[in-house]
Amino acid sequence: xxxxxxxxxxxxxxxxxxxxxxxxxxxxxxxxxxxxxxxxxxxxxxxxxxxxxxxxxxxxxxxxxxxxxxxxxxxxxxxxxxxxxxxxxxxxxxxxxxxxxxxxxxxx
Amino acid sequence: xxxxxxxxxxxxxxxxxxxxxxxxxxxxxxxxxxxxxxxxxxxxxxxxxxxxxxxxxxxxxxxxxxxxxxxxxxxxxxxxxxxxxxxxxxxxxxxxxxxxxxxxxxxxxxxxxxxxxxxxxxxxxxxxxxxxxxxxxxxxxxxxxxxxxxxxxxxxxxxxxxxxxxxxxxxxxxxxxxxxxxxxxxxxxxxxxxxxxxxxxxxxxxxxxxxxxxxxxxxxxxxxxxxxxxxxxxxxxxxxxxxxxxxxxxxxxxxxxxxxxxxxxxxxxxxxxxxxxxxxxxxxxxxxxxxxxxxxxxxxxxxxxxxxxxxxxxxxxxxxxxxxxxxxxxxxxxxxxxxxxxxxxxxxxxxxxxxxxxxxxxxxxxxxxxxxxxxxxxxxxxxxxxxxxxxxxxxxxxxxxxxxxxxxxxxxxxxxxxxxxxxxxxxxxxxxxxxxxxxxxxxxxxxxxxxxxxxxxxxxxxxxxxxxxxxxxxxxxxxxxxxxxxxxxxxxxxxxxxxxxxx
Amino acid sequence: xxxxxxxxxxxxxxxxxxxxxxxxxxxxxxxxxxxxxxxxxxxxxxxxxxxxxxxxxxxxxxxxxxxxxxxxxxxxxxxxxxxxxxxxxxxxxxxxxxxxxxxxxxxxxxxxxxxxxxxxxxxxxxxxxxxxxxxxxxxxxxxxxxxxxxxxxxxxxxxxxxxxxxxxxxxxxxxxxxxxxxxxxxxxxxxxxxxxxxxxxxxxxxxxxxxxxxxxxxxxxxxxxxxxxxxxxxxxxxxxxxxxxxxxxxxxxxxxxxxxxxxxxxxxxxxxxxxxxxxxxxxxxxxxxxxxxxxxxxxxxxxxxxxxxxxxxxxxxxxxxxxxxxxxxxxxxxxxxxxxxxxxxxxx
Numbered sequence: 030x031x032x033x034x035x036x037x038x039x040x041x042x043x044x045x046x047x048x049x050x051x052x053x054x055x056x057x058x059x060x061x062x063x064x065x066x067x068x069x070x071x072x073x074x075x076x077x078x079x080x081x082x083x084x085x086x087x088x089x090x091x092x093x094x095x096x097x098x099x100x101x102x103x104x105x106x107x108x109x110x111x112x113x114x115x116x117x118x119x120x121x122x123x124x125x126x127x128x129x130x131x132x133x134x135x136x137x
Numbered sequence: 138x139x140x141x142x143x144x145x146x147x148x149x150x151x152x153x154x155x156x157x158x159x160x161x162x163x164x165x166x167x168x169x170x171x172x173x174x175x176x177x178x179x180x181x182x183x184x185x186x187x188x189x190x191x192x193x194x195x196x197x198x199x200x201x202x203x204x205x206x207x208x209x210x211x212x213x214x215x216x217x218x219x220x221x222x223x224x225x226x227x228x229x230x231x232x233x234x235x236x237x238x239x240x241x242x243x244x245x246x247x248x249x250x251x252x253x254x255x256x257x258x259x260x261x262x263x264x265x266x267x268x269x270x271x272x273x274x275x276x277x278x279x280x281x282x283x284x285x286x287x288x289x290x291x292x293x294x295x296x297x298x299x300x301x302x303x304x305x306x307x308x309x310x311x312x313x314x315x316x317x318x319x320x321x322x323x324x325x326x327x328x329x330x331x332x333x334x335x336x337x338x339x340x341x342x343x344x345x346x347x348x349x350x351x352x353x354x355x356x357x358x359x360x361x362x363x364x365x366x367x368x369x370x371x372x373x374x375x376x377x378x379x380x381x382x383x384x385x386x387x388x389x390x391x392x393x394x395x396x397x398x399x400x401x402x403x404x405x406x407x408x409x410x411x412x413x414x415x416x417x418x419x420x421x422x423x424x425x426x427x428x429x430x431x432x433x434x435x436x437x438x439x440x441x442x443x444x445x446x447x448x449x450x451x452x453x454x455x456x457x458x459x460x461x462x463x464x465x466x467x468x469x470x471x472x473x474x475x476x477x478x479x480x481x482x483x484x485x486x487x488x489x490x491x492x493x494x495x496x497x498x499x500x501x502x503x504x505x506x507x508x509x510x511x512x513x514x515x516x517x518x519x520x521x522x523x524x525x526x527x528x529x530x531x532x533x534x535x536x537x538x539x540x541x542x543x544x545x546x547x548x549x550x551x552x553x554x555x556x557x558x559x560x561x562x563x564x565x566x567x568x569x570x571x572x573x574x575x576x577x578x579x580x581x582x583x584x585x586x587x588x589x590x591x592x593x594x595x596x597x598x599x600x601x602x603x604x605x606x607x608x609x610x611x612x613x614x615x616x617x618x619x620x621x622x623x624x625x626x627x628x629x630x631x632x633x634x635x636x637x638x639x640x
Numbered sequence: 641x642x643x644x645x646x647x648x649x650x651x652x653x654x655x656x657x658x659x660x661x662x663x664x665x666x667x668x669x670x671x672x673x674x675x676x677x678x679x680x681x682x683x684x685x686x687x688x689x690x691x692x693x694x695x696x697x698x699x700x701x702x703x704x705x706x707x708x709x710x711x712x713x714x715x716x717x718x719x720x721x722x723x724x725x726x727x728x729x730x731x732x733x734x735x736x737x738x739x740x741x742x743x744x745x746x747x748x749x750x751x752x753x754x755x756x757x758x759x760x761x762x763x764x765x766x767x768x769x770x771x772x773x774x775x776x777x778x779x780x781x782x783x784x785x786x787x788x789x790x791x792x793x794x795x796x797x798x799x800x801x802x803x804x805x806x807x808x809x810x811x812x813x814x815x816x817x818x819x820x821x822x823x824x825x826x827x828x829x830x831x832x833x834x835x836x837x838x839x840x841x842x843x844x845x846x847x848x849x850x851x852x853x854x855x856x857x858x859x860x861x862x863x864x865x866x867x868x869x870x871x872x873x874x875x876x877x878x879x880x881x882x883x884x885x886x887x888x889x890x891x892x893x894x895x896x897x898x899x900x901x902x903x904x905x906x907x908x909x910x911x912x913x914x915x916x917x918x919x920x921x922x923x924x925x926x927x928x929x930x931x932x933x934x935x936x937x938x939x940x941x942x943x944x945x946x947x948x949x950x951x952x953x954x955x956x957x958x959x960x961x962x963x964x965x966x967x968x969x970x971x972x973x974x975x976x977x978x979x980x981x982x983x984x985x986x987x988x
Contacts, residue, residue: 032644035651036684037333037776042655044326045769050662051319052761053753057311058667058713062674064318065705066658069681071326072693073654074776078333079787080688081779086787087802088207089332091811092281093693094803094881095818096325098958099288101700101708102825103318105965106292108712109829110299110314114307116834121716123312147935151926154820158915158922161827162908200813202937207789209813259831266824273817285817289824296828330775336782346783352775358768 036077043070055122057111061104068100145189146198146211148182149221149272157265160258168261169236175265176229179272183225187218187624195628197278205278205339212278212340214628216481219621220275220402223485227394227492228268230607234496235260235387237599238503256300260387263300267293267391274399280328280338280411283403287324291317291367294396297388298380309379316366316376320400323363327356331411344411357412357420360404367400370424370461371431374454378438381450386499389446393453394492398484401460405481409630414468425465429564431458436571440578445498445508448575453491455568456534459483462549462561467631472552474631478622479548485621486541489611490533496604497527500597510579515587517580520597524583526605529612531576536569541614650684671709678702691877692803695869699885704962707892711966798943799874807879808947812936816925819918819954822961826914829965855897862890870955874944880951884958891963914964917957921950 044067051063072093079089115121156175160168190196190213198211213221239257270289277283295317298310328338334352337343347353362373369377381389408415415421435455442448463480467473500523501516502508517524536546546565553561614621626632657677664670678701685694752758790802790810797805807815866887873879894900924946925936932939938946 032647032651033688034777035647036688037779038773039651039654039684041769041772041776043658044772045765046655046658047662048768049761049765050659051315053758054662055752056667058709058716059662059670060315062661062670062709064315064322066661066674066677067319067322068325069678069697069701070658071322071329072697073681073684074326074329075332076685076688076690076693077776078329078779079690082785082787084787084791085689085802087790087806088338088786088811090690090693090803091806091814093690094696094807095281095285095814097693097696097700098818098881099285099821101705101962101965102821103288103292104705105708106296106825106828107311107314107318108708109832109834110295110307110311112712112715112834113299113302113832114304114311115716117302117307118304123308144929144933144935147926147929151922151935154918154922157820158823158919161823161915162911199934200936201809201811202932202934203793203810206784207786207793207810209811256831259827262827263824263831266820266827269820282811282814282817285814285821289817289821292821292824292828296824296831299828300831326772330772332782333776333779334782336784336786342784350775350780351771351778352780355771355775358771 033077033080036073040070040073040077043067043073057107057114057121057123061107061111064107065100065104068096072096143189143196143198145182145185146196146213146276149179149186149225150269150276152178152182153265153269153272157262157269160261160265164258168258169239172232172261172265173236175268176225176232179268180225180229183218183221186213187222190215190218190627191624206337206342209282210278210339211276213276215624215626216402216406216629217275218627219481219485219625220398221272223398223488224268224271224275224395226610227390227488227607228271230603231387231390231394231492231496232264234390234499234600234603235264237597237603238385238387238499260297260300263293263296264387264391267297267396271395271399275402278340280331280340280343280407282338284321284325284328287321287367287400287403290396290399291321294388294392297391298384300388301383301385303383305379306383309376309383312376313380320363320367323359323366324403327358327360327363330356330359340406340410344413347411347413347416349416353412354416357416360407361420361424364400364404365424365427365461368397368404368460369454369457371427371434371454371458374431374435374457377454378447378450381453381495382444382446386446386495386502389449389499390492390495393450393495394488397453397457398488401457401484405463408464409467409477415464418468421464421467424461425463425561428458428461428464429561431455431461432564432568433458433571436568436575439575440571442575442578443510445502445510445513445579446495447508448510448578449491449494449498452534452572452575455571456483456487456491459487459545459549459565459568462553462565466549466552466556466558466561468556469631470556472555474626474629475548475555476552477629477631478625479545479552481625482541482548482618482621483545486533486545486611486614489607489614490530490540490542493604493608493611494527494530496600496607497523497530500600500604501527503600504597510582513579513582514585516583518586520601522601522605523597524580526601526608527583528576528580529605529608531572531580533608533611533614534572534576536565536572539615540612541618542611544615544618647684647687650680650687654680654684667713668710671706671713674709675702675706678706692879692882695877695882696885699882699889700962703889704885704892704966708966796940798938798940798947801873801875801877801879803877804873804879804947807881808950809938809943812925816918816921816936819921819957822958823915823918826961826964851897852899855893855899858893859890862886866890866955866959870951873951874948880954881958883955885962887955887959888962891959892966895963895967910960910964913960914957917950917954920953924950 047063047067051060054060075089075093079086153175156171160171196213200209266289270286274286295310295314298313330352335343335346366373381393432455435451439448439451442451460480463476466476533540533542536542550562550565661670661673661677682694682698794805797809799805866883869878870883928938929935
């Protein structure tokens, strides 16, 4: 086994561990951490794939760079929503099921 | 292909991006005008693209002048133009609606306007990014570029949900954000596997190189799961009723009308252009079964709802089922094109009808101050236009002639009978009956005549008018089926079927 | 042999560390482990001959993202001491929050799905892991070699570094949209109207002269490093993203240490700074259509110059955006001062 294969397998490991964590944890910060690390797992796979041939492939590197920027944007927004949710409801996790909103006043 | 002719292709992407940037700088006062201007520009450019494709066939556009597979290409065939057109029509209607929505909020609600001005500004920036990403997604011919458009779409759509600040809206917005990010990541993992196995990102190249193997099967599974999650296919629809019903109504219309269609389109595109019809008959059957289950489950849940917008959201769960039925019918057999085009036609008519119904519902809720179905008596008297728009949209959902829903259902039912899968036809027709039940769930109380004196209520005329116009359009969509189906034939993956199958 | 062993240990450590991040009881510790995870990922990329992205991951993925997480966890835990919205929230909510925050050192967690859900989940997830593992081990030799194509076309790209050529020429459309994502994220975060980062910032700015000195010392160094990275990107690892990340991190440090006031709440200057990278990129990309007939197709004679101009403005916008995502200023002045009265002084 070449070292590249180690990293490819490692990426799969991170991906499934984080997928599991994302589903079982209710706390918003855990979920966001899991999503972010899942992204890193995909990036690691791409980086490993780039290293297979004779030449190092710059295309996956550019994809990963784009992906890192997208990931930090998504994480920042998710954390902001989590904070706002906490300020409004005082909890940092989602209810098991979204309760039907029976409040009287609606704006449309 | 002339210089101007092919360059129309970038206008629906570049224009809203430029508007978004400008709207961020100039602030909320001029943002609505910029938005309307952009909407007309997009309508114009989409019409130009459509005419070019009808006359000259598919267009391939090399961004940066680099050929695929190294560079990124845009690609417009009949399907892509069809989706662009759908987005332009619904998008223009929602834009006009939003102008009225945010101004009447400030004037009439009586309370301190608070952040509504800011919300209007944010709405326009988010909506312009969303529109650019939708157009970019329909035109993209590159698997990784599609990921970037998916992420713009997901972030802007989630941002639109969290514009509403009630707890319920924030919760469902948070859940929606998780769902959409997970869907995109599953898709990206699939793309990485495809790149590892085939070494390319260009969709046409991937399609040529496709082979059934461990990596491609895993990629198909991940991409399908991710897109089914984002589209809200039963049983992955858990996030949908809350997200659609708790958002502000222009956002509900955009989410239910357009955003769900985009992830469906992506699956359709990859399924037939890259994965060669799902790498075998099995996966398509699974999606078809889930679609049939969605039709029934969503409609039954919709009938049981007590709130107007939630009823509409569950109706979407049901209507999305119709889209996925095509995966078990669209094969290389003679009925393949009928099934495929029927599903795609359904996407169009549902987008118009459901957006119009959410817009009507928004006007009604704004006016009566609640969305309790049991207290809707007399609404038909007070807001005839809104209720009429709702009813027209409802008839489209039922699939009665002359609506676009009828054309779609006709094609799907005839394909399922031809293929011998008659049980699908039964489910499709049962779905229509159930749709009638949940539409009447609102229309019954709304059309009751009650004696009411003149009541002061917020001005919602422009909201009602835009909703009605869009519903009216969807109502007569069947009349346009000849040119629209001709458009869909251009570059369809079922070209071989058409050559053999048409008399 | 030794390096093979090192790779194996590193590859094994990453999933284990991810597992620890998700299971450690204390959220602060989880975030610290997350930062370590990001640094190890960067290390593995350095091992995989990818210095560009290793640099970006260390700065953005581990550094800035880690700071964002720390900030949010601090916000959730520390709010008991600095309540800001107490006035406009019901007592019930306040009480609930009180109950949740009974142990500030250990933020609420341990809300998990029931054990049978977890057990049932392990089966499909293990199956997915096995399928993916099999897939990556059995990758065939791909029919297309983009690495070769990229290197063949490097000469025509206007720059001498492969990754920069892909980012700003071969696939510049992706990069354009990606800058759009950054701008979109700022607008989306601002639309939530969170107010400005408090807590951590105040604590750091008081009574830590060492930090002040350190930041003062770091400032010129980081500016030089950022400038160097930008300049070097045309020939070797580096470029607008790495430079922007370093300068953005500097911005966060300056705000944290209190040396620089957070950006003006409604400053049109800030808005222009955030948007200028995207606007220039889009503008140049569209303008070259007149000369060459395609979006983002630079005329051969001016390719290098245009790429450098774009990179320069991108660096400014990326740095400002990353810092702005951290600071989360409110979109409107009146709003900010009304809801966060304690900041009135700063605002003017």
